[in-house]
Amino acid sequence: xxxxxxxxxxxxxxxxxxxxxxxxxxxxxxxxxxxxxxxxxxxxxxxxxxxxxxxxxxxxxxxxxxxxxxxxxxxxxxxxxxxxxxxxxxxxxxxxxxxxxxxxxxxxxxxxxxxxxxxxxxxxxxxxxxxxxxxxxxxxxxxxxxxxxxxxxxxx
Numbered sequence: 709x710x711x712x713x714x715x716x717x718x719x720x721x722x723x724x725x726x727x728x729x730x731x732x733x734x735x736x737x738x739x740x741x742x743x744x745x746x747x748x749x750x751x752x753x754x755x756x757x758x759x760x761x762x763x764x765x766x767x768x769x770x771x772x773x774x775x776x777x778x779x780x781x782x783x784x785x786x787x788x789x790x791x792x793x794x795x796x797x798x799x800x801x802x803x804x805x806x807x808x809x810x811x812x813x814x815x816x817x818x819x820x821x822x823x824x825x826x827x828x829x830x831x832x833x834x835x836x837x838x839x840x841x842x843x844x845x846x847x848x849x850x851x852x853x854x855x856x857x858x859x860x861x862x863x864x
Contacts, residue, residue, distance in 0.1 A: 764776075
């Protein structure tokens with residue numbers, strides 16, 4: 709479907725308007741007077757905002773209510789305390805892990821000591837059996853001593 713003359717003319721008019729507006733805005737935005745007035749407007753808005761915030765803070769202080777600065781300080785302290793608490797929790801978890809590892813090592817050492825004691829008792833029983841067998845071959849009986857001397861102790 710071909711474009712009608714009216715719609716083509718409207719398109720051309722729109723493009724011409726857009727071009728002229730772009731040119732005008734470029735000139736306005738590059739104008740030092742415009743920039744100066746915009747800068748002073750922003751400065752006045754900032755000063756007004758500061759005056760408003762000071763008035764709010766003064767009013768809150770008069771009513772003994774916390775100001776924005778007070779809440780910011782409390783939030784910062786809370787954040788620091790939270791960080792410290794998390795650090796302590798991490799250290800506690802590390803200590804718990806070390807305790808569990810230590811308990812496992814202690815238990816394993818007790819098991820190893822018990823197994824070593826049983827092995828030593830088995831070896832002693834085997835040595836006693838051999839001594840008894842040797843004594844029987846020699847024709848005498850091996851009597852169990854009533855008291856064994858202790859090593860490292862001098863009897864006097």
